[in-house]
Amino acid sequence: MTDAVKLSDFVLKELRSAILNGELEEGSLHSIYQLADRFEVSRTPVREAVLRLADTGMVTIEKNRGIRVQGQSADEIRRVFEMRLLLEVPASSHAALHLSDQLVEKLDGYLALMSEAIVRNDSDAFFRSDYALHDRILATLENSRLNEYVRSLRDITQNMGVLTTQHSRTLRAVGLEHEPVVNAIKAGDAPAAAAAMADHLVETGSLLLAQLGGGGPASSGWASNALRQLPLPTQR
Structure with a gap:
């Protein structure tokens, strides 16, 4: 497993946890830059994790704005x-x-x-x-x-x-x-x-x-x- 994949997995886990425990509230909007700073990683693993999470319906991607938290569906x-x-x-x-x-x-x-x-x-x-x-x-x-x-x-x-x-x-x-x-x-x-x-x-x-x-x-x-x-x- 490459370092990039490990970072993407790490961000996915942390993002998912933050949504499930309410740290990232349903309906809130977050930029890739903010999330990269939050998890102290580059923007690339954040983008990859966000795409995977969007497939679950837990977030939606809004063009030129960031991601919108949808919660558990x-x-x-x-x-x-x-x-x-x-x-x-x-x-x-x-x-x-x-x-x-x-x-x-x-x-x-x-x-x-x-x-x-x-x-x-x-x-x-x-x-x-x-x-x-x-x-x-x-x-x-x-x-x-x-x-x-x-x-x-x-x-x-x-x-x-x-x-x-x-x-x-x-x-x-x-x-x-x-x-x-x-x-x-x-x-x-x-x-x-x-x-x-x-x-x-x-x-x-x-x-x-x-x-x-x-x-x-x-x-x-x-x-x-x-x-x-x-x-x-x-x-x-």
Whole structure:
């Protein structure tokens, strides 16, 4: 990792934290120059961090003025998880219908790595394996653009700094949600794989929305439209 990337990551983390804790108030306007002085860095890593944060909806860029703080966006989280439902649920059923020894080995390996990370309480290692497991399921579609798009969706929630494991559930609980997905894929059961992935994503999205004041699974019904659009399989 280059020094420039490290600086950009540092600024992103500090900016996100300042927004979340209210130091940078919602609606306030800040120039790149002011932020560079605040974090004692050059303007380049600030610009890079701001662009990444703008993708999350936490700030907007106003031409010739600077950035406007928008705060945390429940609507953005909802949009992210609606898109993930539309893409990852069919991918899970596809994986079950295109099973291979290599896929089984990879998925079992990622579950094992997640379990080891849980024992060590190593959230970074856990989420690396979590990402890899989802990525491998998507890879069965053999569409690299799709993989990249879903990674970008996950990056949005990561850059917003909202994690269910900080407030709502443990690493072990998250890990357990992946087991039915993998087991259904290994059994070649496309409907069960799709349903298990949908359950996992709805649970995660609902908890994040609840944290942001956007409603939980009982009140929002946020996933209904996305789920109704899914061409879920009814048989193998």
